[in-house]
Amino acid sequence: MLRTALILSLAAAPALAADPAPVPYPEGYRGWTHVKSMVINAGHPLHDAFGGIHHLYANKKALTGYKSGNFPDGSVIVFDLLEAKTADNTLQEGARKVLGIMHKDAKKWQDTGGWGFEGFKGDSKTDRAVGKNATTACYACHLPQKDKDFVFSAYRK
Amino acid sequence: MLRTALILSLAAAPALAADPAPVPYPEGYRGWTHVKSMVINAGHPLHDAFGGIHHLYANKKALTGYKSGNFPDGSVIVFDLLEAKTADNTLQEGARKVLGIMHKDAKKWQDTGGWGFEGFKGDSKTDRAVGKNATTACYACHLPQKDKDFVFSAYRK
Numbered sequence: 001m002l003r004t005a006l007i008l009s010l011a012a013a014p015a016l017a018a019d020p021a022p023v024p025y026p027e028g029y030r031g032w033t034h035v036k037s038m039v040i041n042a043g044h045p046l047h048d049a050f051g052g053i054h055h056l057y058a059n060k061k062a063l064t065g066y067k068s069g070n071f072p073d074g075s076v077i078v079f080d081l082l083e084a085k086t087a088d089n090t091l092q093e094g095a096r097k098v099l100g101i102m103h104k105d106a107k108k109w110q111d112t113g114g115w116g117f118e119g120f121k122g123d124s125k126t127d128r129a130v131g132k133n134a135t136t137a138c139y140a141c142h143l144p145q146k147d148k149d150f151v152f153s154a155y156r157k
Numbered sequence: 158m159l160r161t162a163l164i165l166s167l168a169a170a171p172a173l174a175a176d177p178a179p180v181p182y183p184e185g186y187r188g189w190t191h192v193k194s195m196v197i198n199a200g201h202p203l204h205d206a207f208g209g210i211h212h213l214y215a216n217k218k219a220l221t222g223y224k225s226g227n228f229p230d231g232s233v234i235v236f237d238l239l240e241a242k243t244a245d246n247t248l249q250e251g252a253r254k255v256l257g258i259m260h261k262d263a264k265k266w267q268d269t270g271g272w273g274f275e276g277f278k279g280d281s282k283t284d285r286a287v288g289k290n291a292t293t294a295c296y297a298c299h300l301p302q303k304d305k306d307f308v309f310s311a312y313r314k
Binding site for chain 2: 034
């Protein structure tokens with residue numbers, strides 16, 4: 001009886017206790033549409049995490065989201081962060097620091113606004129920087145963007 | 158007789174005397190593959206012409222050229238130059254300054270390495286910055302890149 005009760009208890013555990021579903025690596029994203037770019041320099045509050053030059057890419061579903069304001073399930077936005085190398089009055093792209101991902105699935109990632117958040121370190125497709133910590137590491141900062149479906153960027157023509 | 162001679166003379170005029178064929182505006186280039194980006198700051202020798210943040214885009218044929226080193230006819234490379242606005246330790250994209258184009262057709266633009274060169278001012282699809290001056294305004298600087306089919310940029314993974 002104790003064993004049965006334990007099994008029932010586990011089965012009824014709230015969804016919050018479960019680890020979030022892993023976010024897949026965005027294969028082929030370099031062929032997706034370039035949304036916009038930006039450089040974050042030393043002295044900026046986000047420099048430790050996001051210093052360098054970053055480019056945002058959107059798959060076809062995410063592009064419809066940028067236009068309508070509502071991102072359908074399957075939307076993927078990639079934040080591609082590279083080192084910024086300055087020399088001879090230029091700023092050039094250096095090594096990849098991290099590849100940040102937002103992957104929309106309203107059911108799968110219901111605890112973080114319907115978005116799965118992940119970061120792949122450097123050029124790795126497996127070395128994850130976020131994992132179970134999406135709520136504190138990503139979602140908390142995206143929360144104020146709720147009226148834009150938690151997305152900061154806008155498509156730059 | 159004089160008239161006939163004149164007509165024959167005109168018909169035999171060297172190709173150099175003809176204006177280059179106009180380079181078409183690259184419709185849909187914002188959906189093409191992003192090749193790489195760079196910032197050119199004040200103090201750089203090219204700052205007057207190309208100061209700001211630029212992105213390079215390639216259509217599918219040009220992508221094969223970046224990989225093989227030989228760009229097939231129909232390859233189009235776009236140099237999208239935007240103002241670089243610096244504030245609060247960031248560099249952000251501003252207004253479009255010029256859209257530079259290289260369009261490959263070995264016959265049509267045989268006098269400039271098989272490439273048609275053009276610049277569209279700002280967001281205009283008709284206001285041309287280069288026109289008849291491609292040889293001096295573009296090709297002269299691209300000439301040293303002959304072993305790379307006159308292209309400066311390389312695809313950044």
